Amino acid sequence: MKTLRIYATQNLGLLIAIAIFLVLYLIYATQLSRFGMNVVLQNANEVVPLALVSMAQTVPVLLGGLDLSVGPLMTMINCIASEFLAGDIWSVLFGCVLCLVIGSACGLLNGCIVVYGRIQPIIATLATGAIFIGVALFVRPTPGGKVDGDLSWALTNDINELGYTYGWWEDLGWFGLIPLPAVFLVLVVLLVWIPFRRSATGRGCYAIGSAEGAAYMSGIAINRSKLAAFTLAGFFAACAGLYLTLLTGSGNADAQQAGSYTLNSIAAVVIGGTSLFGGTGGCIGAIFGAMVIRAISFIFRVIDENSIFGFLASPLLQSLVEGAILLLAVSLGAARVFRVRNRLTLFT
Amino acid sequence: MSSATTRMGIDKPILIAGAFVIVILLVGSAYTLATQGTLSFLSPTYLLQQLQIASFLGITAAGMMMVILLGHIDLSVPWTLSAAAMLATAVGGPAAVPVGLGVGLVVGLFNGLGVAYLRVPSMIFTLGVNTVLMGLMVILTGGFAPQSAATDLMLFFGRDRTFGIPHAVILWIAVSVAIVFILNRTPLGRYMYAIGNREAATYLSGVNTRLVIICSFVICSLCAAIAGLLLAGYSSRAFQAMGDEYLLPSIAAVVLGGTHILGGRGKYLGTVIGAVLIVLLQSVLSVMQMPEAGRQIIYGAVIILMLLVYGRGDKLRA
Numbered sequence: 001m002k003t004l005r006i007y008a009t010q011n012l013g014l015l016i017a018i019a020i021f022l023v024l025y026l027i028y029a030t031q032l033s034r035f036g037m038n039v040v041l042q043n044a045n046e047v048v049p050l051a052l053v054s055m056a057q058t059v060p061v062l063l064g065g066l067d068l069s070v071g072p073l074m075t076m077i078n079c080i081a082s083e084f085l086a087g088d089i090w091s092v093l094f095g096c097v098l099c100l101v102i103g104s105a106c107g108l109l110n111g112c113i114v115v116y117g118r119i120q121p122i123i124a125t126l127a128t129g130a131i132f133i134g135v136a137l138f139v140r141p142t143p144g145g146k147v148d149g150d151l152s153w154a155l156t157n158d159i160n161e162l163g164y165t166y167g168w169w170e171d172l173g174w175f176g177l178i179p180l181p182a183v184f185l186v187l188v189v190l191l192v193w194i195p196f197r198r199s200a201t202g203r204g205c206y207a208i209g210s211a212e213g214a215a216y217m218s219g220i221a222i223n224r225s226k227l228a229a230f231t232l233a234g235f236f237a238a239c240a241g242l243y244l245t246l247l248t249g250s251g252n253a254d255a256q257q258a259g260s261y262t263l264n265s266i267a268a269v270v271i272g273g274t275s276l277f278g279g280t281g282g283c284i285g286a287i288f289g290a291m292v293i294r295a296i297s298f299i300f301r302v303i304d305e306n307s308i309f310g311f312l313a314s315p316l317l318q319s320l321v322e323g324a325i326l327l328l329a330v331s332l333g334a335a336r337v338f339r340v341r342n343r344l345t346l347f348t
Numbered sequence: 349m350s351s352a353t354t355r356m357g358i359d360k361p362i363l364i365a366g367a368f369v370i371v372i373l374l375v376g377s378a379y380t381l382a383t384q385g386t387l388s389f390l391s392p393t394y395l396l397q398q399l400q401i402a403s404f405l406g407i408t409a410a411g412m413m414m415v416i417l418l419g420h421i422d423l424s425v426p427w428t429l430s431a432a433a434m435l436a437t438a439v440g441g442p443a444a445v446p447v448g449l450g451v452g453l454v455v456g457l458f459n460g461l462g463v464a465y466l467r468v469p470s471m472i473f474t475l476g477v478n479t480v481l482m483g484l485m486v487i488l489t490g491g492f493a494p495q496s497a498a499t500d501l502m503l504f505f506g507r508d509r510t511f512g513i514p515h516a517v518i519l520w521i522a523v524s525v526a527i528v529f530i531l532n533r534t535p536l537g538r539y540m541y542a543i544g545n546r547e548a549a550t551y552l553s554g555v556n557t558r559l560v561i562i563c564s565f566v567i568c569s570l571c572a573a574i575a576g577l578l579l580a581g582y583s584s585r586a587f588q589a590m591g592d593e594y595l596l597p598s599i600a601a602v603v604l605g606g607t608h609i610l611g612g613r614g615k616y617l618g619t620v621i622g623a624v625l626i627v628l629l630q631s632v633l634s635v636m637q638m639p640e641a642g643r644q645i646i647y648g649a650v651i652i653l654m655l656l657v658y659g660r661g662d663k664l665r666a
Contacts, residue, residue: 066471068596113652118661120609122421126596127651134644141641216664256592263423263475276469316490320483327462327476334466346467347548 013273013281017288020271020329024295031302037158041179045156045247047294048181049074052240053261054268054286055193056233061269063229064209064278065121069110069129070237071262075253076136077103077241082145082251085152092151100238106132107234111227121230129262136253145250152249155180181243185287188239192232193283201228209278236283267326268293296322358617361606361658365621368654369628376632389632396514398631399624403520404575404582406623408594409601410527411571413619414564416602417531417540419547419611420463420470422565425572425598427481428455429591432573433580434485437496444499445577452573453566455481460562470565485588498580506581516578523571528616536563544611597626600651606658 008015029035053070060067077099084095106128113124154165160176163169196202204225207215216222240261245251265286266276272289274281300318340346376389388394408425415422428451436448455477462473498506505515531537539560542550551557575594580586603609604625605618629650633643 117652117656118663119652119655119659120661123599123603123609123655123659124652126600127648127655130596130644130648130651134641134646134648137639137641137644141639212664222664256589259592263478266472266475270469270472276471314487316487317483319479319486323476323479323481323483326479327473330468330472330476331462331466334468337465337467343551344548347551 011273011285014285014288015273016329016332017272017285017292021288021291021295024292024299028295028298028302031299037177037179041158041181043294043298044179044181047291048185049240049244049247050261050264050268050294051185051287051290052188052236052243054265054272054290055188055283056236056240057262057265057269058272058274058281058283058286059205059229059233059236060121060125061266061274061276062205062209062278062281063121063226064212065114066266066276067110067125067230067233068122068262069106069125069132070233070240070265071258071260072129072132072136072255073103073106073234073237074241074244074261075255075258076106076132076139077238078244078248079136079140079251079253081242081245082140082147085145085147085245087148092148096242099242100235103238103241104231104235107231107237108227110234111230114230115223115226129258133253133255133258136251136258140251140253143250143252143254145245147245147249149249152246155246156243159183184239184243188236189283189287192235196228196232197282201225205229206279209275209280211279264290264293271326271329292325293322296325359606359615361604362615362618362621364658365604365606365618365625365654368650369621369625372625372628372632376635379636389635392512396509396512396517398627399517399520400514400582401631402624402627403514403516404579405594405597405601405627406520406620407523407571407575407578409598409619409623410523410616411568411575412598413602413605413607413614413616414527414540414571415470415568416599416607416609417544417611417614418561418564419544420561420564421599422459422474422568422572423471423595424455424459424474424478424481425568426589426591426595427478427485428452428569428572429576429579429594430586430589431455431481431485431576433576433586433590434489434588436502436577437498437580437586438488440496440499442499442501445501448573448577449570452570455573456566456569457562459569460565463565464558464561489588496586498584498586502577502581503584504581506578507584516582519574519578523574524616524620527567530567531616536560540564541612544608544613598623601626603659604651604654 032039053074056070057067080102081095081099084098085092110125110128113119113128114121117124150165154162158177158179160172162180163172163176201221201224204215204220204222207218207220208222208225212222268289269281269286270276270289271292272281272285272287274285297318300315337346373389377387380386380388408429412422412425432448432451435451436444439447459470459474459477462468463470505519508515531540539550539555542555543557543560547557572591576591579590601622602619605614605620605622607614607618629647630643633646638646
């Protein structure tokens, strides 16, 4: 019981994000007349790219920095992947691995500029973000692509559909209804994020975000942790780019879309309970933050004009409500400001 | 560095960025000399044209610098700029400019109150304000481009010229003089640098830090609103998302000018040169028929290289 309470206080932000998401999604599900697994699948498909980008944003934020290049990097991988995700299984596999490697390498480049160039992350990634958009435009000056249609269909549906498409298996019952995007997300968390978080390097990231000087004095390999963090961010952004390619079946070097993914990822990270000053939070929170952001837009599709929320029925209100919820969520954290006895404690 | 240059407010970033501006012009001139046999980049017409375009970025960056000096940032600039321009053109008549400036004032106050009193990180608070402003403008216009046109006063400042000198440049100079005065000659300016260095120490020195933060955010949003009004005058109309391409370049201009992104250090002259540098770089590259992809790559590489020369942080020491 005590450990449970400690866990709850340490992960309050995450729990709040989960609660907000559940409330929003319950509203959505009850308003929708034909709610079923196909709706969940569609929602999951819309959530996963933003969730992965938000995970990418989380890691540099844990260090106390900010990565403005996650959106552009995702766009760049999207454009590169649109050239490679075709042909037989081996060439597709090769394309996927290539994209992930390029993404990680770009993340490592960010890390090198931050660590060895000693340039602040926010401004270094502003510059590399421009470079990534440039490369994306170079690879794909006009939207399009030659993504294999079967592949794109099979990997963005549920487990059953994957089996039908390639003739691997027949109906698997309820298990087959699990959406593949959710499976991918869980796999990335279990195979990449959790091991990283439990490693000395990952814990080093948390230490650096809390107090870099103290971490240095404690003998933590500062440079290695920072390089690893940015590389991991690049890897997550590459996953997002890959999934976006599967989802849209094409590549599009859209700087505006890249910018909005970056800004949404910051919002998702904060809603998920990660502090922008670094040191607390994690990728799981970011995933739920992304789900909250997307759930808001889901609701706007289903509100009945005659219900009590009828005044919200106009889709034009969407960004206003999104912004208002973001402001409200971050202002809730301001409660502590009015409780402190000594204002000096605020200046940390 | 000699004391004379230091006294004039010229430091290493300003010298190097200034030198780079000259390099850009020389490379561009060599290109035009080789291809067309002219020196069109050095003609007063071209330079004044570029200064006019740079004035929109320059004024936005001037405001952004006030906030960055505190160690904060204002991500609501794009839609403050757009909202001021769109509301001003929607209202029209003699009330247009006051309405536009009023938007800046209100947004700045709101941002300042949120950051100073609620102590929400400025990064996320202004991001939320940006989204809200976007939402309000979408509701106002119904999601379509507004049909209204810029008023005469906005055209006068944004587009017109006297003796060939664009009024936008004159306004930029006026804003610059005001900001240099605030930064160097008033307590407010001193306190801005002080808060950027250590907020707790400034607070303990008896400074009303909350008021300083609010003032900085108000100046920032006012500058964005002025830039929006000018830009609406320049293009004779206001449109959705007209401010989107000013957010990151304005931050880049401030940082290229030698202002520390974490606050506390920086000279205003650097921000001016940073804005000129970015505008000239884009313009010269597009005249040299560099495709958009190459321009973005060069733009990013220039920022990194320049900062590697003079923008490096301190080494972590025990």
